[in-house]
Amino acid sequence: xxxxxxxxxxxxxxxxxxxxxxxxxxxxxxxxxxxxxxxxxxxxxxxxxxxxxxxxxxxxxxxxxxxxxxxxxxxxxxxxxxxxxxxxxxxxxxxxxxxxxxxxxxxxxxxxxxxxxxxxxxxxxxxxxxxxxxxxxxxxxxxxxxxxxxxxxxxxxxxxxxxxxxxxxxxxxxxxxxxxxxxxxxxxxxxxxxxxxxxxxxxxxxxxxxxxxxxxxxxxxxxxxxxxxxxxxxxxxxxxxxxxxxxxxxxxxxxxxxxxxxxxxxxxxxxxxxxxxxxxxxxxxxxxxxxxxxxxxxxxxxxxxxxxxxxxxxxxxxxxxxxxxxxxxxxxxxxxxxxxxxxxxxxxxxxxxxxxxxxxxxxxxxxxxxxxxxxxxxxxxxxxxxxxxxxxxxxxxxxxxxxxxxxxxxxxxxxxxxxxxxxxxxxxxxxxxxxxxxxxxxxxxxxxxxxxxxxxxxxxxxxxxxxxxxxxxxxxxxxxxxxxxxxxxxxxxxxxxxxxxxxxxxxxxxxxxxxxxxxxxxxxxxxxxxxxxxxxxxxxxxxxxxxxxxxxxxxxxxxxxxxxxxxxxxxxxxxxxxxxxxxxxxxxxxxxxxxxxxxxxxxxxxxxxxxxxxxxxxxxxxx
Numbered sequence: 001x002x003x004x005x006x007x008x009x010x011x012x013x014x015x016x017x018x019x020x021x022x023x024x025x026x027x028x029x030x031x032x033x034x035x036x037x038x039x040x041x042x043x044x045x046x047x048x049x050x051x052x053x054x055x056x057x058x059x060x061x062x063x064x065x066x067x068x069x070x071x072x073x074x075x076x077x078x079x080x081x082x083x084x085x086x087x088x089x090x091x092x093x094x095x096x097x098x099x100x101x102x103x104x105x106x107x108x109x110x111x112x113x114x115x116x117x118x119x120x121x122x123x124x125x126x127x128x129x130x131x132x133x134x135x136x137x138x139x140x141x142x143x144x145x146x147x148x149x150x151x152x153x154x155x156x157x158x159x160x161x162x163x164x165x166x167x168x169x170x171x172x173x174x175x176x177x178x179x180x181x182x183x184x185x186x187x188x189x190x191x192x193x194x195x196x197x198x199x200x201x202x203x204x205x206x207x208x209x210x211x212x213x214x215x216x217x218x219x220x221x222x223x224x225x226x227x228x229x230x231x232x233x234x235x236x237x238x239x240x241x242x243x244x245x246x247x248x249x250x251x252x253x254x255x256x257x258x259x260x261x262x263x264x265x266x267x268x269x270x271x272x273x274x275x276x277x278x279x280x281x282x283x284x285x286x287x288x289x290x291x292x293x294x295x296x297x298x299x300x301x302x303x304x305x306x307x308x309x310x311x312x313x314x315x316x317x318x319x320x321x322x323x324x325x326x327x328x329x330x331x332x333x334x335x336x337x338x339x340x341x342x343x344x345x346x347x348x349x350x351x352x353x354x355x356x357x358x359x360x361x362x363x364x365x366x367x368x369x370x371x372x373x374x375x376x377x378x379x380x381x382x383x384x385x386x387x388x389x390x391x392x393x394x395x396x397x398x399x400x401x402x403x404x405x406x407x408x409x410x411x412x413x414x415x416x417x418x419x420x421x422x423x424x425x426x427x428x429x430x431x432x433x434x435x436x437x438x439x440x441x442x443x444x445x446x447x448x449x450x451x452x453x454x455x456x457x458x459x460x461x462x463x464x465x466x467x468x469x470x471x472x473x474x475x476x477x478x479x480x481x482x483x484x485x486x487x488x489x490x491x492x493x494x495x496x497x498x499x500x501x502x503x504x505x506x507x508x509x510x511x512x513x514x515x516x517x518x519x520x521x522x523x524x525x526x527x528x529x530x531x532x533x534x535x536x537x538x539x540x541x542x543x544x545x546x547x548x549x550x551x552x553x554x555x556x557x558x559x560x561x562x563x564x565x566x567x568x569x570x571x572x573x574x575x576x577x578x579x580x581x582x583x584x585x586x587x588x589x590x591x592x593x594x595x596x597x598x599x600x601x602x603x604x605x606x607x608x609x610x611x612x613x614x615x616x617x618x619x620x621x622x623x
Contacts, residue, residue: 021049023077031115034114034115038114045074050225052078060197061199062202072105072108075199079092083119083142087142090164091142091166092168092169093167094146094169097147097148097175097176097179099127102123103300120140121141122137133150163193165193168199170185170199170200173200174202185212186212198217198218203342204342232353232358235358237348238383238384239363242365251265253388257389260359263312263330264321264331266318267316267335273317274315285312290314307327321347324350329350330359331358331360332348332351333360334361337362337364341379342378347360392531396533492526495538496535496563497534501530502533504557506530510528510537514539517553518547524539524540
């Protein structure tokens with residue numbers, strides 16, 4: 001191969017795609033454009049707009065871009081556009097660091113080749129039987145997508161002929177080198193024709209990648225996609241301060257309270273994936289683990305179950321989850337913080353892809369505060385401090401799900417009519433109120449474990465407490481609450497209103513509605529605490545009766561707020577403010593319309609054994 005010159009550089013702005021060229025203007029053929037339209041792509045991403053033209057022109061390319069920027073289409077579309085039909089030997093080889101990424105790239109090629117006749121694509125990776133791969137290679141393959149190790153095996157056995165290779169792609173080259181494939185990659189490159197076209201894609205440009213580019217690429221055009229942040233703006237990033245021994249209970253509470261569809265939980269070690277998955281299954285969650293020790297057939301079954309909705313929680317290590325792109329993943333939880341910021345970006349990138357929204361929650365132990373600061377600095381995005389859900393939060397969520405299951409059952413009129421006769425028969429012969437019979441049936445359905453946690457025992461260990469802010473490392477989301485006077489002054493009362501997180505209310509909506517209807521100033525508001533089914537608002541203790549009457553008829557998000565004094569556990573819901581003044585912060589929280597449960601704002605749990613006293617209520621699957 002000829003000696004390379006200094007790579008030319010083409011910076012690319014991700015926002016340019018919105019006003020940049022169309023796919024047709026990039027020079028792609030009609031059969032590829034039809035496939036693009038069928039997939040639903042409208043405009044090229046930044047890396048696609050900058051990379052496709054030089055690849056179509058035959059230039060070697062070095063593309064520097066993060067995960068999730070559309071790199072696969074950037075090299076797959078021009079390759080498919082230029083493939084020659086009827087050749088038996090592979091024309092294109094794509095090297096990927098993991099089996100998951102190889103399969104993902106292969107699936108993308110098959111999508112983009114939907115309107116191209118006679119194109120054969122083969123994934124080649126370890127853990128899959130040789131028989132399938134050998135049969136396909138004998139029949140003839142146009143594009144091979146594989147991991148370096150298995151490609152090397154075929155080259156050693158003489159079962160993969162790359163003598164007619166025209167295109168070679170190194171996808172996530174920095175990851176391949178980091179995983180120890182440097183020697184294999186160089187051997188494969190040296191075993192291919194010198195006149196091939198090479199595209200190298202990497203998130204970073206370390207010295208080893210630079211040397212590889214200079215040695216094996218000819219006059220490459222270097223394309224850099226500049227991003228204002230390294231994590232997507234569609235991802236909400238939060239963190240929870242938690243001691244190591246309390247992580248499982250914290251995760252269980254988050255699983256109960258968060259409205260998630262599917263979740264990846266990242267741990268640092270292989271053993272931890274199995275341990276966490278097993279304990280989650282014992283608590284009633286559809287969870288499974290993947291790591292480097294899981295055989296490939298089982299890995300594929302597990303990922304298929306995640307895609308199909310048969311699995312809700314995947315516990316994984318960094319390498320095992322590389323390349324996963326499952327649309328159902330709405331949440332990522334860093335059970336263990338990664339050892340570097342790049343791994344954090346890759347983990348968080350498993351959600352919020354292709355414009356979708358996502359949530360990332362990181363567990364931070366007191367010793368890991370410095371690492372949290374490094375993540376915020378590297379991503380240029382602050383992580384928001386969150387509080388552990390209290391027993392009251394968990395109970396409110398369980399009751400809401402219980403409500404939903406009753407509502408769903410009531411819709412089954414035929415079955416309801418049959419059971420109504422059975423209940424009437426019991427009432428007639430045992431002289432028991434129908435309400436008691438319904439409650440007894442709920443006990444039978446729930447089993448021996450109680451539905452609700454005991455809020456009386458919900459005192460949090462100190463590790464769950466929000467830390468004091470120090471040197472800007474930590475941020476407290478309570479800073480955004482309205483300013484309030486000293487709660488101990490006795491001039492405020494805590495009121496309960498019948499809207500909460502389920503109605504998607506925010507403090508500004510509560511302040512605006514109550515201030516407008518009650519003629520109050522913003523300075524009249526104290527602390528506002530939003531729970532799943534209700535909210536607590538501190539207001540002046542001497543509000544006139546006519547103001548209180550107007551506020552009870554106030555609506556937020558279309559729902560009556562039914563303002564009333566919050567009485568705490570066992571308290572009456574009628575009457576005026578208590579003479580004892582407002583409740584303190586450790587008395588507020590919990591509860592629902594079924595009763596007021598006491599809990600701490602910070603929440604917590606003393607141990608996994610007590611948490612298991614009330615197992616999560618899981619709504620029956622209706623698939």
